[in-house]
Amino acid sequence: MLAAVPFRRFLLTAIIRKRFQSLDHLRPLTRAKSLCAILLFVLCAGFSAAYAQGNMDDDVVRVESNLVQLNVGVVDRKGNAVTDLSTHDFVVYEDGARQTIASFEPAATPFSLVLLLDMSGSTLNFRTTLKQSALRFIDALSPDDRVAVISFDERAHVLTKFTTDRRKIAYAIDRAEGRKPTTELYKALRFSLDQLAGEGKRRKAIVVMTDGIDTQMRKADTLLLAGANTNEEALAAIKPEANPTLNSVLDTTDRLGVTIYPLQLPSADVKRLPLPSPQLIGVYSAANKRLETLANRTGGRLHAINRLEDMGRLYAEVAADMRTLYTISYQPGGSRPRDGRWRAIRIEVKRPELLARTREGYYAR
Numbered sequence: 001m002l003a004a005v006p007f008r009r010f011l012l013t014a015i016i017r018k019r020f021q022s023l024d025h026l027r028p029l030t031r032a033k034s035l036c037a038i039l040l041f042v043l044c045a046g047f048s049a050a051y052a053q054g055n056m057d058d059d060v061v062r063v064e065s066n067l068v069q070l071n072v073g074v075v076d077r078k079g080n081a082v083t084d085l086s087t088h089d090f091v092v093y094e095d096g097a098r099q100t101i102a103s104f105e106p107a108a109t110p111f112s113l114v115l116l117l118d119m120s121g122s123t124l125n126f127r128t129t130l131k132q133s134a135l136r137f138i139d140a141l142s143p144d145d146r147v148a149v150i151s152f153d154e155r156a157h158v159l160t161k162f163t164t165d166r167r168k169i170a171y172a173i174d175r176a177e178g179r180k181p182t183t184e185l186y187k188a189l190r191f192s193l194d195q196l197a198g199e200g201k202r203r204k205a206i207v208v209m210t211d212g213i214d215t216q217m218r219k220a221d222t223l224l225l226a227g228a229n230t231n232e233e234a235l236a237a238i239k240p241e242a243n244p245t246l247n248s249v250l251d252t253t254d255r256l257g258v259t260i261y262p263l264q265l266p267s268a269d270v271k272r273l274p275l276p277s278p279q280l281i282g283v284y285s286a287a288n289k290r291l292e293t294l295a296n297r298t299g300g301r302l303h304a305i306n307r308l309e310d311m312g313r314l315y316a317e318v319a320a321d322m323r324t325l326y327t328i329s330y331q332p333g334g335s336r337p338r339d340g341r342w343r344a345i346r347i348e349v350k351r352p353e354l355l356a357r358t359r360e361g362y363y364a365r
Helices: 004-022 029-059 122-141 166-174 186-196 213-224 231-237 244-256 276-299 308-322
Strands: 068-076 089-094 097-099 101-105 110-117 146-152 155-162 203-210 258-264 324-331 343-349 354-357 361-363
Touching: 068 089, 068 231, 068 343, 089 324, 110 122, 110 166, 110 186, 122 166, 122 203, 122 308, 146 186, 155 166, 155 186, 186 203, 186 244, 186 258, 203 308, 213 276, 231 276, 231 308, 244 258, 244 276, 244 361, 258 276, 258 308, 343 354
Parallel strands: 110 146, 110 203, 203 258
Antiparallel strands: 068 324, 068 354, 089 097, 089 343, 101 324, 146 155, 343 361
């Protein structure tokens, strides 16, 4: 069917050539009139062909791949990472049904990574520690990992695009600045995901240092908490996992196969609030729950920074964790519709002494 338009063009060309050849024996005036008629024919025929092409394009079925990508960590009973497995060692289930593994990448395969730094006014007092810890993190990555450094306050700022050049990355971290009181965490996450989308089939991750308090979400949560008089009422008033902004980010991470590692600043600890009203406890508890959801749904881990001096160690732990991840992809079997329902994922290792960790599932949107 798709060959019909090229054939029409071929036939049209042949007809026009034939008609021009037939003009040679005519008088000048008659030849001019005939030439005008031929040109009119060409215009009409060309429009018809373009219209046909457009209709044919509408008839072409474009299939969107629903390949599911998992970053999988494996440890033994003592918690030691195991990095020498192959595709034959894994079994993947979706909603209890065994799936066929379509592709497998060993733990040594490099990542494309966004290092996302909170540069809002709340981090001013420990910028030096933050930057030193981020540099330690970069040193712990694989030499072939591609890193983009993005800072955010009221908007996201690209400090360096994806590169393996450690000098460029270090320079970008060093010049990260910001003083705005506004913190647009989820806009920065969406921006980072847009950048990662251009990294093709490479493994992808975001490491974000933040307290989790997003300015826009805080405003929305505060409205929900207006009538709360106790801590229990405040916690019941917000359903943090039902937030549409959060779920939009999670849908994109599902599609791209991105793992998110939040490093949560000490300022996010509810126990450290100076005047813990029910409303404030509700806001901070919701922020904490959303960071936990980001980590769990994407197969990452939430690291709480209880002391600023622990920041460098936790960054290094994230880098070490990333170096032990396998990547497994599968195409869900059968003709299951994209109905928005939850699909539970379970992954097993054939060696019973080993334990596998990955994201819990996804919504089929």
